[in-house]
Amino acid sequence: MADPTGQQVRRNRARRLAISRLNRAKSQIRTLIMGLNPVITADVVISNQSHDYQLTDFQQEQLILAANQSIESALEVSGDSPSDDWLYSDQVEGAYRQSTLEEVRDFNSNVAAAIVAGTALTLLQSEPIQTENIILSQQYREELRKARIASFAAVKGVSSKASAQVSNRISAGIRARVSRTQIISDVSDRFDVAKSDIRRVIDTEINTAFNNAKLEATRQISNLTGLRSAVVHISALSTTTRPNHASRHGIAYTVEQQLSWWDGNANRINCKCSVRSVLIDDSGDIINKDVQEQFKQESEFFR
Numbered sequence: 289m290a291d292p293t294g295q296q297v298r299r300n301r302a303r304r305l306a307i308s309r310l311n312r313a314k315s316q317i318r319t320l321i322m323g324l325n326p327v328i329t330a331d332v333v334i335s336n337q338s339h340d341y342q343l344t345d346f347q348q349e350q351l352i353l354a355a356n357q358s359i360e361s362a363l364e365v366s367g368d369s370p371s372d373d374w375l376y377s378d379q380v381e382g383a384y385r386q387s388t389l390e391e392v393r394d395f396n397s398n399v400a401a402a403i404v405a406g407t408a409l410t411l412l413q414s415e416p417i418q419t420e421n422i423i424l425s426q427q428y429r430e431e432l433r434k435a436r437i438a439s440f441a442a443v444k445g446v447s448s449k450a451s452a453q454v455s456n457r458i459s460a461g462i463r464a465r466v467s468r469t470q471i472i473s474d475v476s477d478r479f480d481v482a483k484s485d486i487r488r489v490i491d492t493e494i495n496t497a498f499n500n501a502k503l504e505a506t507r508q509i510s511n512l513t514g515l516r517s518a519v520v521h522i523s524a525l526s527t528t529t530r531p532n533h534a535s536r537h538g539i540a541y542t543v544e545q546q547l548s549w550w551d552g553n554a555n556r557i558n559c560k561c562s563v564r565s566v567l568i569d570d571s572g573d574i575i576n577k578d579v580q581e582q583f584k585q586e587s588e589f590f591r
């Protein structure tokens with residue numbers, strides 16, 4: 289499974305959006321720096337010129353402020369919380385919604401397969417779960433809001449770090465009396481770091497939204513139907529998969545176990561893994577063994 293969450297298109301779209309907006313901020317900051325008019329005095333050594341920017345403290349503060357605002361507004365993190373049409377709302381909500389719909393479908397198909405197989409199930413409701421039951425619930429809206437806030441906070445973290453580093457390079461350059469070109473080059477290096485940070489954060493946040501939605505839906509549907517569920521860990525099993533992620537592939541865990549594993553030891557960072565729910569009978573055995581077997585066989589294939 290190259291991409292167990294199946295969110296690559298959303299991740300790439302969000303990445304492209306972030307990178308092009310960061311490039312715009314970089315070019316705005318470049319313009320700000322080129323707008324400065326330092327007095328250049330040549331040193332005895334020809335190559336060693338001194339650029340005296342002659343800025344008052346206030347002017348320098350305004351320059352730094354403008355640079356920070358460029359970065360903040362590029363990533364749309366100026367406020368304290370995300371608006372409904374925040375930059376990545378579509379991607380995060382899209383991932384969350386898709387995952388919930390998939391879980392409803394998987395759960396209904398698990399129940400149908402168990403009934404066909406003659407497994408005795410005690411259901412609180414005999415009708416298949418309707419997606420509206422979940423999507424329109426207060427709980428769903430609340431969890432979705434949390435996902436949006438969490439991703440906003442993560443992107444804001446990237447913005448704050450980038451702003452601090454860019455400001456630092458500008459101030460240091462002015463203090464050291466280096467050329468505008470040199471300051472721009474230093475700033476550009478910090479933007480490279482910011483781009484790598486935002487790619488990681490976007491991948492992590494979109495996959496986290498998808499996986500949390502799945503676990504939340506599994507839990508919610510279990511409560512609605514009275515049926516016990518577990519989740520089978522699905523790893524990408526790629527060359528970059530961490531061994532402690534790959535070793536979980538095909539193994540079933542409770543929703544709580546899976547959540548606490550993901551939330552520990554930076555396991556979420558750059559994690560491509562996902563889960564698939566299965567039903568559990570009264571004695572704690574997995575009813576939908578075939579679902580689990582399917583993933584285990586894939587793991588054999590990749591070994």
Ligand SMILES: [Zn+2]
Binds near residue numbers: 555558560
């Ligand atoms: Zn993983």
